[in-house]
Amino acid sequence: MTKVALLPVVSTSDEAARSLCGENGAERVYYPMISDVFLSTVDGKTDYSVIPIENTIEGSVNLHMDWLLHEVDLPIQAEWIYPSRQQLIGHKAELAGEDGSPDYSRIVRVLSHPVAMAQCHTFLRAHLQHAEWEHVSSTAEAVKIVSENPGRGWAAIGLTLAAGHYGLDVLRPGVTDHDNNYTRFLLVGKEPFTLRESPVRKTSILVTLPEDFPGALHQVLSAFAWRRINLARIESRPTKKRLGTYHFVIDIEMALDTVLLPAALQEIEAIGCQVRVLGSYPSFGSTAPELTGTSESE
Numbered sequence: 001m002t003k004v005a006l007l008p009v010v011s012t013s014d015e016a017a018r019s020l021c022g023e024n025g026a027e028r029v030y031y032p033m034i035s036d037v038f039l040s041t042v043d044g045k046t047d048y049s050v051i052p053i054e055n056t057i058e059g060s061v062n063l064h065m066d067w068l069l070h071e072v073d074l075p076i077q078a079e080w081i082y083p084s085r086q087q088l089i090g091h092k093a094e095l096a097g098e099d100g101s102p103d104y105s106r107i108v109r110v111l112s113h114p115v116a117m118a119q120c121h122t123f124l125r126a127h128l129q130h131a132e133w134e135h136v137s138s139t140a141e142a143v144k145i146v147s148e149n150p151g152r153g154w155a156a157i158g159l160t161l162a163a164g165h166y167g168l169d170v171l172r173p174g175v176t177d178h179d180n181n182y183t184r185f186l187l188v189g190k191e192p193f194t195l196r197e198s199p200v201r202k203t204s205i206l207v208t209l210p211e212d213f214p215g216a217l218h219q220v221l222s223a224f225a226w227r228r229i230n231l232a233r234i235e236s237r238p239t240k241k242r243l244g245t246y247h248f249v250i251d252i253e254m255a256l257d258t259v260l261l262p263a264a265l266q267e268i269e270a271i272g273c274q275v276r277v278l279g280s281y282p283s284f285g286s287t288a289p290e291l292t293g294t295s296e297s298e
């Protein structure tokens, strides 16, 4: 059976993975940290990794992006978008006032994944500035730690699914700062993943510019522009070799097996750029059940 590696059970990645991979019955294998997730696929213990890569509020998840670019060579096989609604979670008996609403003054420490914490920054500043904010490797891990430490004034930011799983209460629902809080997930692995068809295909490339070529980025972009190839995203990431040197990650709204795109890539290579294809893959908009009405969820 196909095995898919991801962050722990009842994490945001878990919920998002059920919505996509549930469709082809893959087995989910959980790992505590994103590095373990990637490496399990590199080592062949799993066939694919589920990677949260970009968030509407936080932007790119740099740690995950850098693993994808620098530490592993796993092609992107699919992308999909999933909404996350984070909640403030804890022991109600310990952290709520008589009317049942959270008594923030009793909370001394709040734990979550850095992406979830960033999504709730305004809420945290407004109500929990006095508390210690601690980053852990997933929202699910944060909820688990809080469940194991009753009576200490600790709370977590995570999913309702996680509160139920670890026997905790949602102290305050919907603490994300914006309603349009979506995360883009990638499925990476060596082989194509069997999924339903998507009318949208994308290709992602990593471009390294030649050092002594003024205007090289302009030429790269014009290779796409005059062919009327649409770019969905361009982002610079440090090469990690010297301060001030960058690679460019470019997401292109076109499959690689077309006539136009290989020609554009050849043109870019001809001016001295290095091009690495990160993947050519189907793109699914939101797979959230309430938005598509087709996916499985808990």
Ligand SMILES: O=C(O)C(=O)Cc1ccccc1
Pocket (backbone or CB within 6 Å): 007, 010, 011, 012, 013, 014, 052, 055, 084, 113, 115, 116, 137, 138, 139, 140, 183
């Ligand atoms: O920590 C988790 O639950 C994750 O899966 C990472 C994450 C956190 C917040 C939004 C998207 C992914």
